[in-house]
Amino acid sequence: EAQVTQNPRYLITVTGKKLTVTCSQNMNHEYMSWYRQDPGLGLRQIYYSMNVEVTDKGDVPEGYKVSRKEKRNFPLILESPSPNQTSLYFCASSPLGQGPIEQFFGPGTRLTVL
Amino acid sequence: GESVGLHLPTLSVQEGDNSIINCAYSNSASDYFIWYKQESGKGPQFIIDIRSNMDKRQGQRVTVLLNKTVKHLSLQIAATQPGDSAVYFCAENRRGISSGSARQLTFGSGTQLTVLP
Numbered sequence: 001e002a003q004v005t006q007n008p009r010y011l012i013t014v015t016g017k018k019l020t021v022t023c024s025q026n027m028n029h030e031y032m033s034w035y036r037q038d039p040g041l042g043l044r045q046i047y048y049s050m051n052v053e054v055t056d057k058g059d060v061p062e063g064y065k066v067s068r069k070e071k072r073n074f075p076l077i078l079e080s081p082s083p084n085q086t087s088l089y090f091c092a093s094s095p096l097g098q099g100p101i102e103q104f105f106g107p108g109t110r111l112t113v114l
Numbered sequence: 115g116e117s118v119g120l121h122l123p124t125l126s127v128q129e130g131d132n133s134i135i136n137c138a139y140s141n142s143a144s145d146y147f148i149w150y151k152q153e154s155g156k157g158p159q160f161i162i163d164i165r166s167n168m169d170k171r172q173g174q175r176v177t178v179l180l181n182k183t184v185k186h187l188s189l190q191i192a193a194t195q196p197g198d199s200a201v202y203f204c205a206e207n208r209r210g211i212s213s214g215s216a217r218q219l220t221f222g223s224g225t226q227l228t229v230l231p
Contacts, residue, residue: 004157035221042203042221043158058218090157103219105157 002027004106006091012112013081021076021109023091030096032074033058033103034066036087043090049074050096081113126228133191135225137204140185144206148219149178149189152201161189161202191227199229 004025013019025032033048035058045058049068063085065077074093078085091106127133139147146165150158164171164178164187171178177190187204201224208218 040223042223043205043219044221045218048218059220092157102160102163105159108155108157 002104004091004093004104006089006106006109008109009107010110012114014114015082016080019078019081019111021078021089021091021111023074023076023106024072025074025091025093025104026072027093027095027104028071029093029104030071031103032068032091032093034064034074034076035090035092036060036085037090037108038087046076046089081111083113085111086113087111123223124226124228126230127194128230129196130193133189133194133198133227135189135191135202135204135227137187137189137222138185139187139204139206141206141208141220142182142185144208144220146207147178147180147187148205148207149176150203150205150221151198152203152224154200158203194227194229196229196231199227201226 007022030051034046035043036046037043044060046060046064047055047058047066049055052068052071055066055068068074089109089111092103094101094103146163148163149161151161152158162173162176162178164180169180175192179188189202191198203221203224205219205221208220
């Protein structure tokens with residue numbers, strides 16, 4: 001089944017404790033992206049990657065890191081989480097190309113930073 | 115600044131009626147727009163898209179209208195069903211800085227659609 005998977009689905013952590021949220025897709029997509037979703041703000045893009053070893057900042061990259069060592073994986077790293085990073089996080093992937101191309105979203109990771 | 119917003123945060127309709135969800139945008143350089151549906155506890159799911167050179171596009175039970183003069187986008191759902199209850203987001207694709215293939219979507223805050231029995 002073609003899908004985007006995220007782990008963990010739920011995480012409660014404390015301020016300053018490094019964490020990684022994994023994202024994997026099995027559709028051989030070049031493009032992958034991370035979003036955070038907060039009430040009243042919709043989804044905001046954190047980072048995106050157009051291919052292996054190619055990453056770029058989205059709208060809200062502060063406090064986050066990403067890596068793209070393999071085509072299928074795009075982990076999101078919080079080196080020193082803070083309470084304002086409490087949010088619902090989504091990973092998405094799509095093929096590259098011009099024009100509208102459907103992005104496939106993962107099921108989400110709900111992160112709480114105490 | 116750039117923004118994609120929605121006129122109403124919530125919308126309730128009777129089952130079988132048509133639904134209209136509206137969206138305003140301010141970036142006239144966006145080359146296409148997408149509507150997503152997000153059910154509770156799930157990630158957003160693609161519904162339909164429309165290029166900026168089009169005024170209307172139809173899918174199965176859904177129609178998207180684009181009015182570039184007033185920078186307005188709407189999603190019409192025909193014969194709304196209970197399974198249509200969800201949050202609906204419009205999103206615009208800003209043209210990538212480094213490449214036209216980049217997906218830099220700006221999402222609106224969403225409209226919660228509730229279908230009443």
